Amino acid sequence: MPAQRSAAPVEEASPDALVIRRTMAEIAPIADKVTSYFYALLFVRHPEVRPMFPAAMDTQRDRLLKALLTAAEHIDNTPVLVDYLQNLGRGHRKYGTRPEHYPAVGECLIGALSKYAATVWTPETEAAWVRAYTTISQVMIDAAAVDELRAPAWWQAEVVTHDLRTSDVAVLTVRPDQPYPFLAGQYTSVETPWWPRVWRHYSFASAPRSDGLLTFHVKAVPAGWVSNALVHRARPGDVIRLGPPTGSMTVDHTTASGLLCLGGGTGIAPIKALVEDVAEHGDRRPVEVFYGARTDHDLYDIDTMLRLQQSHPWLSVRAIIDQQAHLQLPDAIREYGPWNEYDAYLSGPPGMIRRGVDALRNSGIPSDRIRHDSVEELVVVGH
Numbered sequence: 616m617p618a619q620r621s622a623a624p625v626e627e628a629s630p631d632a633l634v635i636r637r638t639m640a641e642i643a644p645i646a647d648k649v650t651s652y653f654y655a656l657l658f659v660r661h662p663e664v665r666p667m668f669p670a671a672m673d674t675q676r677d678r679l680l681k682a683l684l685t686a687a688e689h690i691d692n693t694p695v696l697v698d699y700l701q702n703l704g705r706g707h708r709k710y711g712t713r714p715e716h717y718p719a720v721g722e723c724l725i726g727a728l729s730k731y732a733a734t735v736w737t738p739e740t741e742a743a744w745v746r747a748y749t750t751i752s753q754v755m756i757d758a759a760a761v762d763e764l765r766a767p768a769w770w771q772a773e774v775v776t777h778d779l780r781t782s783d784v785a786v787l788t789v790r791p792d793q794p795y796p797f798l799a800g801q802y803t804s805v806e807t808p809w810w811p812r813v814w815r816h817y818s819f820a821s822a823p824r825s826d827g828l829l830t831f832h833v834k835a836v837p838a839g840w841v842s843n844a845l846v847h848r849a850r851p852g853d854v855i856r857l858g859p860p861t862g863s864m865t866v867d868h869t870t871a872s873g874l875l876c877l878g879g880g881t882g883i884a885p886i887k888a889l890v891e892d893v894a895e896h897g898d899r900r901p902v903e904v905f906y907g908a909r910t911d912h913d914l915y916d917i918d919t920m921l922r923l924q925q926s927h928p929w930l931s932v933r934a935i936i937d938q939q940a941h942l943q944l945p946d947a948i949r950e951y952g953p954w955n956e957y958d959a960y961l962s963g964p965p966g967m968i969r970r971g972v973d974a975l976r977n978s979g980i981p982s983d984r985i986r987h988d989s990v991e992e993l994v995v996v997g998h
């Protein structure tokens with residue numbers, strides 16, 4: 616969820632929201648224990664759902680609690696919550712989630728919360744959680760049901776090209792087995808045949824193409840099962856699975872404002888897609904791309920970006936190399952500008968996004984004109 620949409624202020628919170636936040640505050644320091652206990656309950660009481668989860672549950676654990684925290688945090692902010700939960704509901708189709716699984720999860724969630732938030736757990740607390748969970752699950756179930764009428768739960772996609780650009784970055788092109796509608800700037804989830812049910816997020820590195828092919832930039836990161844498989848193991852002919860497209864870092868074609876784009880490392884992927892999108896719409900809006908990398912060797916896609924710059928006079932691409940410039944991407948934009956007439960797009964490591972958002976706000980861009988993917992989601996992007 617983009618950072619610019621902030622939670623409802625505490626003073627406006629409903630009684631249920633207050634109760635939920637109190638429970639959350641209580642369990643925050645022991646979140647790991649709560650999550651382990653929740654999954655233990657779920658798998659003991661409902662062993663039939665175990666095969667829907669990955670063999671190793673490490674990242675999955677954090678995901679559940681993050682999703683719950685986000686839902687609880689926004690419980691009063693209905694449009695934001697509904698948007699988030701609809702996406703979550705659609706995204707759960709690829710796991711094989713059915714409506715009947717939701718009550719099982721709810722019962723185990725309440726079991727885990729009541730055990731670990733015992734000091735604040737009363738019949739009112741339980742009632743507030745039951746109401747919240749009923750709302751949350753119904754929005755997810757409804758969104759999945761609507762989605763079922765128009766899209767598959769997942770797509771299979773055959774690797775068509777695999778280009779190792781550096782020792783740890785690969786550019787992959789894949790061909791989905793059915794049409795895959797998406798918007799430039801969005802991302803999807805990817806599962807490889809070598810790590811079943813382990814899904815990771817990757818941004819599309821091209822705007823939608825007439826041949827239907829999709830491109831991803833993948834960096835193999837330490838202990839990153841999916842990223843290492845995609846970079847070092849995947850070959851043309853291998854078949855991966857894709858979830859639905861998601862994300863709101865898309866170009867607003869109703870305005871003519873300039874675009875200020877910051878892409879750090881493989882974060883350049885969706886920025887390239889955005890540039891292609893602007894080019895296809897034929898708008899002559901200024902697009903200023905800052906492409907950050909640690910060394911010039913890490914600028915694995917600079918040739919493509921410079922080629923785009925040559926063909927489009929409205930596009931300017933600047934490479935910012937930490938080691939040469941002695942500064943990182945967010946600092947570099949301060950030296951240019953002014954940026955108050957621009958919409959900003961950030962893509963890259965979470966630290967870059969956080970510092971970039973601060974730098975952009977300080978340079979006069981209002982928060983609602985700053986777009987990026989959710990930093991929480993990025994914790995599991997690209998691993």
Ligand SMILES: NC(=O)C1=CN([C@@H]2O[C@H](COP(=O)(O)OP(=O)(O)OC[C@H]3O[C@@H](n4cnc5c(N)ncnc54)[C@H](O)[C@@H]3O)[C@@H](O)[C@H]2O)C=CC1
Nearest residue numbers: 879880881882907908909943944962963964966967996997
């Ligand atoms: N939609 C998105 O936001 C996307 C995000 N990513 C994420 O981008 C990252 C790319 O990783 P790498 O290529 O290894 O990038 P990296 O760690 O080498 O960083 C690239 C550049 O970002 C800037 N940067 C990095 N950390 C910073 C910090 N704490 N403060 C300020 N600036 C900082 C620096 O200029 C650096 O050269 C991954 O975490 C991946 O998950 C990748 C694709 C899309």
